[in-house]
Amino acid sequence: MKAWVSASSTLKSRTPGRYDARNAFDGNPATAWVEGAPGTEDAWLSVHLNKRIQLHGIVLWPGYTKSLTTFRDNAIPGRISIDYNEVGEERTSLRLDELYYRLEVVSRRGQSRRCASVAKDPVNLSPRLLISQSLGAVQGFKLSLEALPTDMHRPRYADLALSEWTPLFRIVDEEHEEFVEVPSPLTSPLREISELLLDYGPQRTRHPERLPLAPGARLDSFFDMSLPDLPDWAREALHADFRKNKAEPSQDALTQFGNAVSSQFFSQFVTVQSLADKGYRLIGGPFELRREVAGAKSRVVEYAYVFPVLTLNSAFQVTKVELKTSGLQGENCERSLPAL
Known part of the structure; x- marks a missing residue:
């Protein structure tokens, strides 16, 4: 299966490819796609596939997760949404929940206490896993991102970063119109955890x-x-x-x-x-x-x-x-x- 990746913008660098959109799909959380037009509130990554897939989840490493320093220095995704083309339907927009991070209290003279920065806590570098059974058979989809507001995180650089984005999917058999199981692109332990959540979804955990x-x-x-x-x-x-x-x-x-x-x-x-x-x-x-x-x-x-x-x-x-x-x-x- 082949994929074509594009982005709303890319930060320029003296090192070719350092912040390219491909970095969000290379399996390495130490690299990242970084936008090149901060402040537009219209950052996105788009993927088009040469085959239809049944999309049932995504895994994100939000921010620049190479280190806690790079994470805190760059703008961090706070809201995520997905636009996708379901077969036989108009494009559907799925508004996903917000991303949450460990924050820290900032207390300045004459001001009330508030959480206004992400903490130097390794949990912030952890992957975020989403399982959804509401997504259909798709061939193209776009991930739109909004940064955490500056009253919650004021980064050194305003460019939004995303280290990894891995879709969870099955490929559609075009000839027989069936879904074909393929090896998961995830590595352990995310593979086992995603399978656990899929096996024990909302319907099953009622038992x-x-x-x-x-x-x-x-x-x-x-x-x-x-x-x-x-x-x-x-x-x-x-x-x-x-x-x-x-x-x-x-x-x-x-x-x-x-x-x-x-x-x-x-x-x-x-x-x-x-x-x-x-x-x-x-x-x-x-x-x-x-x-x-x-x-x-x-x-x-x-x-x-x-x-x-x-x-x-x-x-x-x-x-x-x-x-x-x-x-x-x-x-x-x-x-x-x-x-x-």
Whole structure:
């Protein structure tokens, strides 16, 4: 299969190809495509294939992940969307969820505390995995990116960077109109983790006895998990959201996971963190909680974010399920990935 890649712009360099769009598809997170027209809010990468594929997910290394220095120095994707041509249909635009990073508190004299920079935390260099069953048979697609706003990250260079983009797909057999399985372009452990999520998708995790649990796995009740920095209103809103998804305190933790939390790991970006003991951590998309607070002059909206976290052993079995918040205090800090 052949692919033709193009980009909205490319940063010029004395070294030929240093920031080309091809770098986002070379399998090396230490290289990157870097845009050459910062500030346009119209950065994109486009791919056209010589065969149709069934697209069911993507893996991203957002930013310039060669090092924490290059990551922090460049603009980082904050929002992602995909335009794709589904066979027999008009072009479809799929707005994907935001990307989340570990942030750090910046406190300046005379100003309130706020999270205004990405942290020097290796979790920010982790790949982001998205599994979706809503994508169709496609032959061309475009990834559009918007940078994190400057009130959350003010980089040294305004050029947006993306180190890797790997589509997850099956090839369409044109003669028999069937899907043909092909070897995954992903390397371990992302291959096994993506297969785990595909095998235990939202439909299957409603039957939690099918989850690949390790012996002695620790699964606490979501209703009993200690979140000391979560205000009472947010905890009540979180529990109400669980019940809306048919999870109840009387159910065991496995059933609660299947009914309430599994959807946070599908059609949202999952951060895949490698652990020193050869295990892995999956940080799902957050529960976004909000309430309106009536003020004397204007209406104020309060936010709280709670991230579900799965810990896997080296055999890709679930050993622990947690709910985590950022643990940081200040404006924008609720959006930060948790410290783990």
